[in-house]
Amino acid sequence: MPRSPEELLDFLAGLGIEVTTHRHPPLFTVEESQGLRGEIPGGHTKNLFLKDKKDKYFLVTLEEDAQVDLKSIHHVIGASGRVSFGKPDRLMALLGVTPGAVTVFGMVNDSERKVTVVLDEALLEHEVVNAHPLHNEATTSIRKADLLRFLEATGHRPLVLKVSQ
Template structure:
């Protein structure tokens, strides 16, 4: 089965522009961990994200987008997100197949590549209190800032209804 080539950052920006969503992007050296990206904090205001790509035993996939320093209890989070069982991390192949990204570049913007609606997107309620949310634009060598309300508008435009739930402790 062949999959469409994942959309690029330019595709993402064109899509946002088409929705009249304001966004700004700062390029930087590739970052793979929250620790590496902390150096950018002074330059990029707003809520910074970490993303957990998880699945349940029925192969339902979820992307949890939370504030970078928040903790998610993987033993209990399934009770909040509607998973059929405890969750485990999804494999990199599925990450590429569904969201068009590699580990280290996981982002809520991956919704643009999930044309089959295979992933349920969960935005942490605490994160959504931030005016501005920062996510990778499908690659980890840049950070894109977008208003939290516009992030939801973007997801809805991709055919996803994100769940805004408190999934962190």
């Protein structure tokens, strides 16, 4: 059973990580989030849940307006051949989230470490990173150093790569 948003926040608190969470109506696209976000400082994310031909999964987290060449991203992230988007049932099974709520915080649910986390280096130019807390009705702000600490605590050593163009 995947962790709930409340359990995610408890996990972060247990690590001594302070976050701020802003509630809002459900957001399913970057465009919707840009229109309703208001003044939440920091880098805002979009996430690509990808699968390669050997069924290896990747979560690529980028700035919301970053451009990515999906035909060649496999060379950058170390995938076996071209990638495709992972199916919703695998997204739920591995990260405990649904399409429209994909988030780097989903790594808290990948206890078997089947997903490789890729952070675009441009995103980490921001001191604060914003992502959904396992659902798309809120945005959680976390300091980048704490995001990296969170990922390490979940057993995921992220690849920090230049993914965006």
